[in-house]
Amino acid sequence: MAQNSRAVGVDIGGTGIKGGIVDLDEGVLVSDRIKVATPSGARPKDVLAAVQQVLTTLGAADEKLPLGVAFPAIVKNGRTLSAANVAEDWVGFEAEKFFEDGLGRGIHFANDADVAGVAEVRYGAARGRDGLVILTTLGTGIGSAMIHNGMLIPNSELGHLQRARHKRDAEAYAAYSAMERDRLTWKKWAKRLQWYYSHLEFLFSPDLFVVGGGVSKHADEFLPLLSLRTPIVPAVHRNNAGIIGAAALAAD
Numbered sequence: 723m724a725q726n727s728r729a730v731g732v733d734i735g736g737t738g739i740k741g742g743i744v745d746l747d748e749g750v751l752v753s754d755r756i757k758v759a760t761p762s763g764a765r766p767k768d769v770l771a772a773v774q775q776v777l778t779t780l781g782a783a784d785e786k787l788p789l790g791v792a793f794p795a796i797v798k799n800g801r802t803l804s805a806a807n808v809a810e811d812w813v814g815f816e817a818e819k820f821f822e823d824g825l826g827r828g829i830h831f832a833n834d835a836d837v838a839g840v841a842e843v844r845y846g847a848a849r850g851r852d853g854l855v856i857l858t859t860l861g862t863g864i865g866s867a868m869i870h871n872g873m874l875i876p877n878s879e880l881g882h883l884q885r886a887r888h889k890r891d892a893e894a895y896a897a898y899s900a901m902e903r904d905r906l907t908w909k910k911w912a913k914r915l916q917w918y919y920s921h922l923e924f925l926f927s928p929d930l931f932v933v934g935g936g937v938s939k940h941a942d943e944f945l946p947l948l949s950l951r952t953p954i955v956p957a958v959h960r961n962n963a964g965i966i967g968a969a970a971l972a973a974d
Contacts, residue, residue, distance in 0.1 A: 728752065729788040729973040730780065732773055733834060733964030736760060736794060736807025736862065739769070741776040742962070743787065744969035749845025751962060756780055764808035766815065770824045777825070785827045790972030792834040792964040793817065794865075796877045800831055806863060830972040835859050836876050837967030838957070839867025842932050844970055846958035853929030856880070856922060857957065861935040864893040864918075868926075883921060892918050898937045908940075912947035923952050932957050 732741040737760055743753035756779045761768035773791070777783040793812075795802040800818030805811075818831035839857040842848045848855040852871055859865040864881030867874065881893035894900060896918040901911040919931060931950070933941060934957035941956035948954060959966055 729969035730782045731965035731969030733792045742965045788972035790830045790968030792837040792968040835865030838963035841963040841967035856928045857932040859935040860898045908943045912944045
């Protein structure tokens with residue numbers, strides 16, 4: 723395999739930091755998936771050290787391969803404007819430059835849900851689909867990616883749509899964590915998802931929904947319970963989507 727057909731992806735989350743080397747032709751990992759725990763408090767210098775550990779374990783600490791990093795925040799011009807399950811230090815932080823200086827190499831830095839969307843459009847459930855694709859990741863919160871005719875519309879944050887009746891946002895009501903917290907059956911959780919996806923459908927008239935996150939492996943338990951005009955399918959890459967999408971964007 724040619725060297726320029728590979729790139730490294732690192733996916734930083736609130737509980738774990740994962741990385742791998744990706745075959746960009748096929749959109750698959752060609753290395754082990756390396757995972758370390760996100761340091762307690764998830765402050766910048768500690769997260770940087772954990773990313774360095776992942777790259778060293780992969781044998782990818784040099785500059786031979788492009789490197790993409792996914793992060794759970796709004797990312798604009800390399801700066802993190804929010805912080806989800808990481809330290810407040812990241813809000814307004816020059817994160818891309820911080821990682822580039824600390825790792826001694828150029829990187830591509832992006833929102834974690836956005837890169838998962840890119841992975842599904844290039845290599846997964848949304849490949850070859852025209853129009854508007856909305857990917858949502860159902861986990862601790864709800865991440866989202868909007869892609870129109872293959873072009874990413876970044877930082878959509880559709881998990882924070884407001885549900886006025888309940889005085890809280892969509893992810894507090896309908897994320898997978900809400901199902902666990904409120905001890906809901908699949909059927910009762912699907913009723914909450916029905917509200918959420920119907921609302922997205924009304925606002926955006928998408929051509930396809932893709933549902934990611936770890937719970938997508940149980941898609942047959944809840945997707946058939948939804949009644950929508952828009953096709954809705956589980957993501958293909960699940961927990962590797964962040965790694966694959968980050969690597970793909972880094973190579974662009």
